[in-house]
Amino acid sequence: MSSYYKPSIEDFHVGFEYESEEDPIQGKWEKQKVNDYRDLINCMNYYGRDSDVDTRVKYLDREDIEELGFETEDNGVCYDKLKSFNLYGLHSWEWDKGVSNQYKIFFNSSLLFNGIIKNKSELKILLKQLNINE
Secondary structure, eight states: OOSEEOOOGGGOOTTOEEEEEEETTTTEEEEEEOOSHHHHHHHHHHHSSOOSOOEEEEOOOHHHHHHTTEEEOTTSEEEETTSSEEEEEOSSOOTTTOOOSEEEEEETTEEEEEEEOOSHHHHHHHHHHTTOOO
16 A cells, blocks of 8 residues: 555535645655645645646555654554553554554543544644544
8 A cells, every 4th residue: 555645625624734746757755735725725726727737645544643642552552651552453454554544532432532533734634623632
């Protein structure tokens, strides 16, 4: 499984993190973020057309989860610092070389979420919706 995917125009929102190809010849990518609604409108106009600029988004991985305040274990279990919320990656979860899009989030033993989380931006939104790690 690739570590990146090409976003659709529907993926773009304020707070969305992606990369655009800075130098196609050398394969250099530049990190980008939609900071406000002006950026969002520009992205929608620019990437919504047939643009020659290539974009990509990194699939959610261990590093992203840790950046959001979770501690991780080698078996794919992640928990917040208060250890009351747990995040589990399922199916093809491999910390060192792969990613999983399928996750479950528990509070104590209650299931709060069971579904697909493609990237860090989506996880941030979900955590906010669930009142976790605001």
